[in-house]
Amino acid sequence: MLTDFLRRIILGKKEGFSFTAYKKGLVDFEKIEDDIGLYIHIPFCQTICPYCPYNKTIYNQEKAGEYKEALLKELILYKNLLGNKKISSVYIGGGTPTLLIKELGEVIGFLNTDYGFHGDIGIELYPSQVNEDLVSQLKELGIELVSLGVQTFNNEKLKFLGRNYEEKDLDRALTLLTQANFKCVDVDLMTNLPGQSWEELEYDLRKVYSYPIDQLSVYPLIVFPMTGLGRVIEKRGLSRFSELEERKILKLIDDISAQYGYKSSSVWTYGKSDGIRYTSVTRESFLGIGAGASSLFDCYFYLNTFDVDEYIKVLNRGRLPINLVNRMNEREKMIFWLFWRFYEGVIDEERFRFLFNREARKEFRLLFGALRFLGMSKSQEGKIILTDWGRFAYHFIEKQYSLHYLNKLWQAAREEAWIREIVL
Numbered sequence: 001m002l003t004d005f006l007r008r009i010i011l012g013k014k015e016g017f018s019f020t021a022y023k024k025g026l027v028d029f030e031k032i033e034d035d036i037g038l039y040i041h042i043p044f045c046q047t048i049c050p051y052c053p054y055n056k057t058i059y060n061q062e063k064a065g066e067y068k069e070a071l072l073k074e075l076i077l078y079k080n081l082l083g084n085k086k087i088s089s090v091y092i093g094g095g096t097p098t099l100l101i102k103e104l105g106e107v108i109g110f111l112n113t114d115y116g117f118h119g120d121i122g123i124e125l126y127p128s129q130v131n132e133d134l135v136s137q138l139k140e141l142g143i144e145l146v147s148l149g150v151q152t153f154n155n156e157k158l159k160f161l162g163r164n165y166e167e168k169d170l171d172r173a174l175t176l177l178t179q180a181n182f183k184c185v186d187v188d189l190m191t192n193l194p195g196q197s198w199e200e201l202e203y204d205l206r207k208v209y210s211y212p213i214d215q216l217s218v219y220p221l222i223v224f225p226m227t228g229l230g231r232v233i234e235k236r237g238l239s240r241f242s243e244l245e246e247r248k249i250l251k252l253i254d255d256i257s258a259q260y261g262y263k264s265s266s267v268w269t270y271g272k273s274d275g276i277r278y279t280s281v282t283r284e285s286f287l288g289i290g291a292g293a294s295s296l297f298d299c300y301f302y303l304n305t306f307d308v309d310e311y312i313k314v315l316n317r318g319r320l321p322i323n324l325v326n327r328m329n330e331r332e333k334m335i336f337w338l339f340w341r342f343y344e345g346v347i348d349e350e351r352f353r354f355l356f357n358r359e360a361r362k363e364f365r366l367l368f369g370a371l372r373f374l375g376m377s378k379s380q381e382g383k384i385i386l387t388d389w390g391r392f393a394y395h396f397i398e399k400q401y402s403l404h405y406l407n408k409l410w411q412a413a414r415e416e417a418w419i420r421e422i423v424l
Contacts, residue, residue: 010335010367016423017332019409022302022322029081031298035088037283040071040107041290042097043308049162050232053224053402053410055292055306056095066312067291068103072110073315074289079114087115089283091145092123099129101137108141120145120183122278128165130173135180144183145278147217148173151190153207154200161193174211186215186269186278191249193221194238198252205253209260215271215278216262218253220246220395222402226411247392254388266344267391267398284337284355291321292413299333301326306410307417324409324419330356334363339401342394347384360384 008014020026044059044067090111092104111117122145123138130148138146152158153167177185187208191201208216221240223230233240241249253270257263262270265277285297291311294303302325305311311321328336334356341347352360361368361384368384371377376390386394405424412422 010364012331017326017405019302019324019326019419019422019424021418021420022320022325026325026327027300027302027322028298031300032082032085032287033285033297035086036297037089037091037286038087038111039286039288039290039293040090040092040097040104041288041293041304042067042092042094042100042104043291044094044099045096046099047162047164051161051221051223051227051229053222053227053407054093054095055410055414057308059096059099063308064100064103067308068100068106070312070315070321071103071107071289073318074321075107075110075114077315077318077320078287078289082115087111087117087119087287089119090117090121092121092143094124096126096129097123098125098134101134101141105137105141108143112142120276122147122184124149125173125177127163127170127173130176132176135176138182139180145186145276146177146182146184147186147188147278148177149188150174150208151188152193152196152200153204154193154196157193157196157200160195161190174208174213178212182214184214184276184278186217187211187213189216189218190221191218191253192241192246194233194236194240196241201249202252202256205256209256209262214276215265215269216257217269217278219268220249220399222399224403224407224410226407226414243396246395250392250395251388264345264391267386267394268343284340292410296336299328299330301328301336303409303413305417306413310417323413323417324422331363334358334360338364342386343398345386345391345394349382349384 041055043056044064045056046059048056048058097104108121121141121143123143125146125148127148127150150170151161151163153170155166158166189204189208223233254264257270262272265271269277271277286295288295288304291304291308292306294301302322304321305314305323314321337355338347338360347360349360352358368377371390374389375387376393377384377386408424409422412419
């Protein structure tokens with residue numbers, strides 16, 4: 001497969017990436033940066049969307065209370081490890097995080113008092129949850145970055161995706177959010193939905209831009225094998241756009257975004273040039289708390305157990321809920337960093353030099369030579385910038401990464417609370 005080929009050619013690595021069971025001493029927490037982002041995962045949902053690969057479970061009020069207490073215990077454990085190091089930003093995802101809005105008030109309050117946190121807080125919103133009371137609660141908690149999971153305005157497609165709202169509900173939610181003076185209102189849209197037409201796609205884009213949003217995150221529906229959605233699509237005989245047609249979709253998004261004054265800020269996001277971005281996945285380092293959350297710093301990438309009951313149980317014993325750990329060598333650290341900078345569409349050569357004390361072009365001569373030869377990148381003022389063709393190539397590779405790495409990792413983590421080892 002493509003991911004194996006790229007691993008062998010670019011990294012010179014024949015074997016896969018190994019994740020091993022966490023044990024005390026495996027992670028050097030002193031390597032955590034002085035300023036690091038925090039991700040909080042809330043896995044609870046009222047219903048389960050059939051396409052969603054993320055860690056989630058049906059909401060239960062009693063369990064939610066236990067989960068909140070576990071989050072606080074995990075934060076206490078990390079506070080002891082961090083010392084005087086600071087949390088620079090907080091992103092809350094799920095699941096449907098606002099199902100625990102009251103409990104999150106306690107968590108944010110703890111971050112403010114015990115961590116001295118005063119930075120930006122972002123949160124994902126489910127459209128039918130948005131009302132005037134929720135907006136007031138978000139403001140009171142100091143949450144100023146919001147991301148609304150619209151997916152599409154087409155009622156038929158929303159029903160297929162298992163989303164329990166209609167276009168009129170989206171209109172109400174978008175009106176409330178864009179009039180509430182948040183620092184950033186981001187909207188998530190999906191493309192290449194089963195049976196979607198070009199006209200329906202264009203309608204979604206123009207509809208969302210009819211509101212004064214700050215950012216659009218628009219990405220293709222990735223059919224993770226572990227969700228079973230692929231079998232449903234096949235059974236119903238639904239068609240989807242081809243890979244080459246997805247390149248035309250990217251061009252359509254570029255063109256329509258430009259008409260409304262938005263430009264690409266990464267492969268799958270568009271914003272105003274002077275706007276604040278809503279972004280959680282492209283941080284150079286972050287800690288993740290909650291069941292299924294992942295963390296990245298120095299040479300460590302690890303994830304917590306996905307099992308909510310086990311997550312609560314292990315924290316009640318005073319232990320970190322880390323399940324699996326990947327320790328990267330220096331070259332792997334560099335390529336992991338480059339992977340997410342490619343998502344942003346720009347490689348800052350000076351930043352690479354500062355982080356790794358190496359020259360990016362020399363260290364990955366074959367990679368950057370091929371990108372330049374194929375017209376996928378250009379150089380400008382010390383930066384390597386992806387062209388439209390290069391953005392499409394990344395778009396394709398990101399999907400392969402999701403299907404062949406994340407799908408295997410997340411499926412295993414969903415099936416088994418504590419894993420000895422997995423090789424990707």
